[in-house]
Amino acid sequence: MMNDTEINDISYHASATASTMTLVNSHTVYTLNGTIRVKIVLFDHKQRPKTRGGDMLILWMRDRSKGAASAGSVTDHDNGTYTGILRILWTGQAVIRAAILCTREKMAFMHRELRKGYVICPSPKRSDGFKHPLQKGKLPEHLAVKPFLGPHGLPMSFENANRTAIRPCFVHLDEIPSGSRDIVLIHLYAHFQVFPLHVFKARMKYIRLATERLLIRSPDIKIVIKGPHYFIKHSTRNTLGGLWGPLYDKIIRQEFVSLYARVIYLDVWDMHVTGENSDVHPSEGLLKTMLRTLFGYVCSK
Template sequence: MVKAMRMLDGPLEVARLNQSGSLKFFLSTLAENQHVQWKGGIDTLPYMSQVSETKLLKETMTFDLSRLPSEVHSRVVHTSNKKMFNLGEAVTVNIILYDAFRRPLHRGGDVLTVSMDGQNGSSSAGQIIDHHNGSYTGMLRAMWTGSCTIVVNILCTRESLAMTYQLINAFRTSMNLTCVFELDSLREITLGYPSTVPFSGKKLCNLTAENYGLPWFCVRPTTPGLLCSDWTKVSTLSYEKFPSFKDNILEQVYLIGKVKRMFKSKVHLTVKSEQGETMRASTWCSRRDFLYTWSAASPIGFFHKRRWQPALCTYPTDDTALKHCLSNRRLLMFGDSTVRQMFSYIHTTLNMTFVTMNWVGKKWHRYTEAERKDSNFQMSWSPHGLPLYFFESGRGVARPVHVAIDEVPAGSRDIVLIHLYAHFQYHHPRVVRNNLRLVARSVTHLLQRAPDVVVAIKGPHSFGLKNRFIGGYWGPTYVDIIKDEFSGLYDKVAYLNYWDMSVALHLDDVHPDAYGVEKMTQMFLGYACTESFHPQH
């Protein structure tokens, strides 16, 4: 068995990588130190070097479908002639984008993913470096032995990303939320949004106070007898989708650019070892490792024989260990339907009983509590605040996360999971940033009054396009926002890098399948229960 890679002396900082020849030096260092653990500094390489919003807003929308990156003609090639690699060795590939007429593209900004796939369900994610000239570098590591294939996917084109920024800046949202006003038999539905910008010239209800201090505005109802104070619900049952394209070709450019497409070109290699068939982390996870969850380079783990092998540190995933960890505790889960899936997995695995109303169907949109009395374990799931696209629901359902966190009492030993992602994708990224800023502030105060609380934030996951407006392309942007807003909490909060795991799983749906939910939940509980799992306990 190959032991965990040892730590490099000193952090691998972005500043080093920006120096002349620094990328070559970085890659050669990884290749020479096959047993180097990727516990770098906080400022390690980003997943994707993105083009700024300012530049994308100035771009001219293209009407030429043939100019989009082609998954058929784009190429991924090895940086050397090697076909055989040692276990743990760094593997780098060059990725070159071509259009439908085999013309090379000379701009960056596309959202790509790269992964290494092997036999027996083996897979891992790599990092992408954008050179802003139509070429990219894929950085991977050989984590298991045998035959492997390197696969590249186009997740979103630069053209589609530019159009998204331009359209949501024009309309402010790509799917409307509506406000429902009701009093006795009176009812009226109007548009709502966390800004006044889309409502130029309209009379508005400022419902920010009712939304716990987060901006929220609705067009004032015109029905006689209905007032702003009669706001009762938010709804997506009566909405108009934006953007509305007048040109069919322009719409195709926008939509095709957001469809996940796999390169026809692939790289094949073989990994050998005389010491074991996989890399393995030999250290036990502890709260000290929270710091490294924010900076660890890909892959943060890998799948082998249908099992997730964490690369940073190890933790058990069996039910007995989880029951021991969760005894005499509360687990508070805040987020969307993907967090609800995790709640459901724990509920089923631990045979828990609903305290609140039993779920009617899988799409349950209300606050839920469950318990296991024999171990004194309580668990709750709360939908995050607006924007929330849960058909039609009472305004009290969409309670902002920071409000609930502020209610956790001093001295608590609760475990807290936070996730803001899919429902915010219809809006400009500043909306999720505003929410996360308040969440980070509340978490800071929580850890001051209850230092034994364990907090984890669930990062975005990669997935393909399943409908007109939502896709995993916002992932790298949201990662940057989360890391920025939580920059003072790296050593106190665990960051759950589900981007790596979902790229390795090749997820297509925003809702992971049962296997994906199981592995995501186990990663979360693995970090949340580090002290309980530690051998000294």
Template sequence: MKKRYFAIPCLSVVILFVYLHLNWNTLNLSQVYLPERGVTYLTEKVMRYGTIFVPSVCAHPNKSRIYLKHAHKVYNLGDEVEVQIDLYDMLGNRKMTGGDFLRVWMENPERAASVSGRVADLYNGSYTALLKAVWPGNATIKAFIATRREEIVLDYMILQKHYSLWTIFAEFRANNLKDSTKCSISQGNSLKTNEWCNFTNENNGYSYYCRKSKIKQLTCDRWSHSYSENRIAAPLNNTERNILGLSVIDPKPDILQTSVKVSVRRASNDMELPAPRTPCNKLPTVMTWQRTSPNGYFLQNKWHSLLCTNTLPRTTDAYRRCLKGRTLWLHGDSTSSQFKGALHSILHFPSHTDGHVPTTDTDVTHNFSISWHAHELPFYNGARRYDRSTHQGQNVMMDRLPNTTKDIVVLYMYVHFTLVHPDVFRRHVQRLVPSAKNLLARAPNVTLAVRGPHAFFRPMHGLLSYWGLLYTNIWHEAFASLQHKIVYLDFWDLTMAKTSRDFHPAEDTVKEMVHTMMSLMCFRK
């Protein structure tokens, strides 16, 4: 068994070597990685060729090292600091391929300061990172192996074969009868399509299928609830479990043991980096889509944008004035529900949130509402059974808004889609575009935003922050024609600089994200 298992990866390596050898002169590395923002990811084309699934050849934090590219350790405020990271495996052998997802940041805990770095893959086991010196004083640069190439490729291979890492179930009910069946966004290659219930129409036009119940009385129209098993459902051998388990363990051991210490001196009499001149609510929307990195930094636990100046007071009254006469639509998943919770805390009015049940809360006294609704399936509700009406496509919500609306709409999908093939996310995002165009054309007073992915340290059972790199690109491609009308809420650098182990950011981080959102969208003309 062991010999056969290791023979397959070796054959994959031979095939990949032959391919690269024959196509090296025509291979466009700019198509393999995304250099504009400075953060890189493997394309699906590269992932399909596989890799060697042996834990001992994965990047190891104790063997790998980070060091300055240039000798001097003293920098001026505003300078760029360049470091290099060389990865080694558990046996101390130099890694010769790229594709590992590294997270690099600079911090000063005494000042509650941090800033993320732009990481570039050199395709040979080495990575460079550029960091901006944004506060005077001392700083330490650290690197973290967020996700290994081997895990990313294995994750993708599972999605190619099984369509989803976790399993969603449909529950059918009639009289005293009850039964559950597995669901999928695809019927696969099955020729027996009559074994499936096609719930695409019920899922607002997004592909969704569930196996028919073997109980005759429980026909497809008896679908009543959905739930999920929040664990990897695909059959795995021990080696594959070990590979996928690398990003579930405590993240601390995967921070490189070596770090870089630098000193930043202030320029002339400037104690801090000068703030941008443009107020955030006057920043042209197209500028919010620019992939400038870093686009901000933390100082005294407050987020400071490098694109604009936040002129919105952090007060209950300012938020109320912004929302007066409007509904703020925060549809999506539990990480958008966190935004709703943070706003309730700031605005001091009660929330009636109940898990994934759709909720619209209204402050009658101050005349505004905040709405949360779970996005369409695939959505992994966990063990609790939720009514089939729980989920709603965000395109449906936009189509229902009147022409006179002055509401603020934040489009957002992310965490649940990291469990399905990237093509599924691409299709769902693309379906939002016509509705967004129509809404902007017929409702001139609406304010529309797209919220991009955020980063996190460690997932639960296969959820990878890594896919946020690819999904950012998908949002940008799909909404390219609307970037002059829609605000892009870019929280990648913010959450790269402020570490969060779970895919739910910490409460103080969420409040900084919310205030950044409000500063960009409130009183925008």
């Protein structure tokens, strides 16, 4: 993909409206805990069939009347066709949906520009500081919780951010005292998306080293890493969406492979796909679900 010839004509990109999705061996009724298979065939904007793979697709189904949803897996056959598999987790009805998260041509362009050392600049939006979801509401008074928000340090794509509050995540980790029993949630994602992948990879390495030091001096601390989430737009009109999400997920898993037994990884990608999350900042409903999932893990260990 990185050696693809540069294509400036967007009509050659895969088109969601021109592409098709059909059931494979369709049935009138499907069995609970069974699977549904779909075939996806991609066409470009001039309805020409795509003859190679590499486009990033997502697949999900949901029943809004029951509040039920599940994400599927997609297999790329490298010829413009894809097979999707969904597991049936509830009884009733469901609507199956698929989306093109990113075209092959767009990904190739992004990689070429970033390898040249360019930074992809979104349209800026003024910001006088940082906001955090916990600021939207109060925590229950019976919980002895004292939240602390520590911005993760540069890169930070704010126009007028409070730079005195910005310090790298690994610095915050190194300042936690010995014997701490805190719950530490680490999340790095959207602010890194306009920078080359090696920037994110290097930052995760420093965080992993700081985590190892912290676990030695505070063995009862709970360390949680929140993985990337799916979104399609950004309040600053950044068009990258969740493009790097799956790649960031792979980087985090590889970097922390030796700490799987000590660090909790909060994988929320499918949750946001099935919740049809659109903005870089998840909805209040998704935030509540993530918090319940978080405390479900930390309270069981």
